[in-house]
Amino acid sequence: MLYVLTIMMCVISCADNTLKDDYGYLYCHMSDRGEWTAYAISRDGYHYEDIIGGDPIFDPEEHARIEGGTRDAYITRSYDKKGYVMVTTDMCVRKSRVWDNYGIDLLRSDDLIHWESVTFDFRKGPTIFCNADAPDVYADFSTIDRVWAPQIFWDAEYLWPNGDKGGYMVYYSMLNREEEQYDRMYYSYADKSFTCLTKPQLLFDWGYATIDADINYLESDGLYHMLIKKEGGKPGIYTATAPTLQGPWSEPIEDDYVDFEGRKKCEGSSAFQLVGDSTWRVAYIEYSSKPKNYRICKADKYLRNFSDPINIEGVTGPQHGSFMRLTKKEYKRLQQWSAKEMARREQNVQAK
Numbered sequence: 001m002l003y004v005l006t007i008m009m010c011v012i013s014c015a016d017n018t019l020k021d022d023y024g025y026l027y028c029h030m031s032d033r034g035e036w037t038a039y040a041i042s043r044d045g046y047h048y049e050d051i052i053g054g055d056p057i058f059d060p061e062e063h064a065r066i067e068g069g070t071r072d073a074y075i076t077r078s079y080d081k082k083g084y085v086m087v088t089t090d091m092c093v094r095k096s097r098v099w100d101n102y103g104i105d106l107l108r109s110d111d112l113i114h115w116e117s118v119t120f121d122f123r124k125g126p127t128i129f130c131n132a133d134a135p136d137v138y139a140d141f142s143t144i145d146r147v148w149a150p151q152i153f154w155d156a157e158y159l160w161p162n163g164d165k166g167g168y169m170v171y172y173s174m175l176n177r178e179e180e181q182y183d184r185m186y187y188s189y190a191d192k193s194f195t196c197l198t199k200p201q202l203l204f205d206w207g208y209a210t211i212d213a214d215i216n217y218l219e220s221d222g223l224y225h226m227l228i229k230k231e232g233g234k235p236g237i238y239t240a241t242a243p244t245l246q247g248p249w250s251e252p253i254e255d256d257y258v259d260f261e262g263r264k265k266c267e268g269s270s271a272f273q274l275v276g277d278s279t280w281r282v283a284y285i286e287y288s289s290k291p292k293n294y295r296i297c298k299a300d301k302y303l304r305n306f307s308d309p310i311n312i313e314g315v316t317g318p319q320h321g322s323f324m325r326l327t328k329k330e331y332k333r334l335q336q337w338s339a340k341e342m343a344r345r346e347q348n349v350q351a352k
Helices: 002-011 122-128 329-350
Strands: 022-030 037-042 049-051 072-075 084-090 101-110 115-119 147-159 167-173 184-190 201-204 209-218 221-231 239-243 267-271 278-285 294-300 307-311 322-325
Touching: 022 329, 037 329, 084 115, 084 147, 101 147, 101 167, 115 122, 147 184, 147 209, 167 209, 184 209, 209 267, 221 267, 239 267, 267 322, 322 329
Parallel strands: 072 147, 072 322
Antiparallel strands: 022 037, 022 072, 022 322, 037 049, 072 084, 084 101, 101 115, 147 167, 167 184, 184 201, 209 221, 221 239, 267 278, 278 294, 294 307
16 A cells, blocks of 8 residues: 555656656756756757757847856756756856856746746845745845756645645755855755745755755655765765655765766766666766766666766757756757757858
8 A cells, every 4th residue: 555655746846857658858958158048958868959050049148137147057847747857956157257156047938939037136035035034044035045956846735825736846056155054955946837936945965065956856765865076075966865855865875876986076966867767877077077978878768877977969159957858749840949949040050
C-alpha cells in the first residue's frame, strides 16, 4: 500500500517532463556569449543544434526588468501540461560589473516562442509577495545581495490559504550580507498563473555556502534528490536527499559526487533522463578552463555512481541551463521558427 501511495504522489507532485510522444530534447540555457536565454534541440540528448544560431529567444531587456539579463534559465511544463513556465536569474554582470543581483523573473508561454513575465525585485521587501503578512526571513530586505539560480518543482499538494491546492515550488539561493554569512537555499511558492510568489522560507542551512540546486523525484527509492554545488569543503557537485520537497534534507553524500574535474570549478548541474532509460544524465559547466567545458555525465537510477563525462556537442556558448523532453510537434515547431527567423535576418542584412 505504501509503495502504491508513493507512486501516486510522484504522479501528482513531481516535475514530470515525460510524454507519450517523446521525440527529442530541449536544452534551454544562458548563453556564454552574453546574458540571455538560448535554445538548442537534440534527438539523442548529446548532439544538439542551435535554435536561431544560439541567439536570444527573447529580448532579455523586456523580461529582466531589474538588470536586463536573464541567466540560469530553467524550463518545465506548466502544471496542466498545456503550456510552459521558466525562471531566470535577473542579472547582468556585463552592466553592473559585480556578481550581485536582486531578483528573479517568472515567465510563461503557450508555444515556447512567445513569453510573458513578471519580475520580483526582492529589495522591495514584503509588499511584492502575495502573503505579505507571513513571517519574514530578513529584518531588512533592502540589503539583499544575491538571488541566484531559481528552479521550479510542481507540488500538487501545496495548500493555499484560500483552500486552493497546487503550486510551483520555486527554489533559489539567496544572500543578505547584513544578516547572514553565506549563500543559503530558500524557497517560495508561485500560484497556477505563475504571477504570484510567496515570501522566501529557508530550505536548509549546512553551515557553508550552497548554490545551484537541482531537485528531482526518483521512483527508484521514493525520495527527492538534490544536486547542488558546495561552495565550502571539497569542490564538486554533490547530492542530498529528502522525504519531502521541504525536507528535512540530508547532509551531502561525501563519498559519491561529481569529482571528474579535480580542483577545477564546476556548477549549474541539471539532471534528466533519456527516453526509455531508468538511469540519469547530469549536465554541468566546468568553468575554470579556457575554453570552458559543458559536460554531460552518467549516473545510475539512484542518481549516484557518476561516470563517463563528455562534452555537449553542437551548442554555441553552452552554460547553466536545463533540459526538457519535446514532442515531435514541438521539435518541428522550433526548427521551423529557427529557419524562418534566420531567413528573415539574412534578408535584413542583404537589404542593408
